[in-house]
Amino acid sequence: MKKGLLLLKWIFVCFIFSLLISCTNIHPTNTTTYSYNQALNPNRFNEDFASRLPPEMDTNGKKMVLVDPNVHAWGAYDQDGHLVRAGIATAGGATCPPDDPAPDCRTGVGTFHITSMRGEDCYSKVYPKPHGGGLMPYCMYFNNGEALHGSPDNVVIEANVSHGCVRMRIQxxxxxxxxxAQVGTTVKVLPYNS
Known part of the structure; x- marks a missing residue:
């Protein structure tokens, strides 16, 4: 009985430890850690992300998606330049996740256009290294391999820690x-502050 109870305690401790490890992203050159509490706090999605973006923008009479990595938000602007929806965005980081040897994974800055889109079955052919397979539901590619895409809530946080894509909530x-969005929709990524 004591051995069984001891084994049960050991399994519980290992489970808690694995949860803590899976919700921590430590980069070897820049010890950036996002907290376990932030990753599991559903209230972070109740923030008013629209208030972090301009309510109107010059969109040249076309729809546009704006990504601001400094305020961790994306916004959808209609052809009249009005913000119609906004949400949390996790852009690429100044240092790459541990599985990527590149020195910088920041999302490309500038004005792009969506070149292709895939549905809920979209996945990465590159990440995680070395074979890919990472789920990227509802991906919208705009800059070579960079895309706007859905990600599980536990990795959509207010920090720039992706490989270069812009993570959004799946919904x-x-x-x-x-x-x-459609193929041809403008995507504008603002410059990083640092």
């Missing part, structure tokens, strides 16, 4: 793909 990416 936001689905909304964007089904109701707003």
């Amino acid at each position: 936001d990416a689905q909304w964007m793909q089904e109701n707003f």
